[in-house]
Amino acid sequence: MDKIKTTHAVIGDGLTIRRALPSARRRMVGAWCFLDQAGPTRFPDGQGLHVSPHPHIGLQTFTWMMEGELLHRDSLGSEQLVRPGQVNLMTAGRGIVHTEDTVRDGAAFHAAQLWIALPEAQRRIEPMFQHYPDLPSLQAGGFNLTLLVGDLLGLHSPVAVHSPLLGADIQAAASATLELPLNAAFEHAVLVLEGEASVGGEMVSPGTLLYFDVGQKRLQLKCGAAARLLLLGGAPFGENVLLWWNFVARSQQELEVAVSDWNAGRHFGRVPGATQPPLKAPNLNGLHLKTEHQA
């Protein structure tokens, strides 16, 4: 087990978020290669989250909405509001552009934004967008568990991914205890989103990601009061993955091409009706990126 402190980052017009992945200690959990927790918060009157047009390659963006609403628009012409309990899944593949906006200023907001690295065979597929308005859930031991991705406790998530993966939202309104069976071939991580809980015997609160290596067969969850957890898992990815800005690739050269294509207005297309100017990709400037290998 490893305890990893989250870092902070600023997104949109100034929303401070907790970033759990990637971190210096842990780049990926299975194919999960990015995890931001935005909120829970309430925007001041007249303010919301507005993320200008930006591209992605080589990944799926996975948005899990817990409070508030977010409007997704992309270069395929998709336009989809995601509400609490729903998932937006955008498969970037060879390239896509999107915007994300809250629709009511001054509203409550809590979301997890994750990226899923696409395996070599799928990382250049045609882009697509899927919305999942309903996810399977069950109650056990005082917890309400919503299965986001994969299979757990007899539930199966409809969310379409390209590698063996698990994601679950686990929430209790009061004290609760649950022992979850885990796939021992997966590595796992738990992020406490709200409250405080004992996870595998370790007390954790928001700001810490607990990582469990492969070989773990079960996980004990306990809380004494209201708490909310995010459980992630997956087969170790086993491919060298490079992240730069909003791009996931395998080589520095691929990243440089993506940066120059985007900044020159080539290849990616545009979001119909978007009024904000596109974000500019930062140049690599000869930076030597360390290749991360998870196997």
Ligand code: MN
């Ligand atoms: Mn994005």
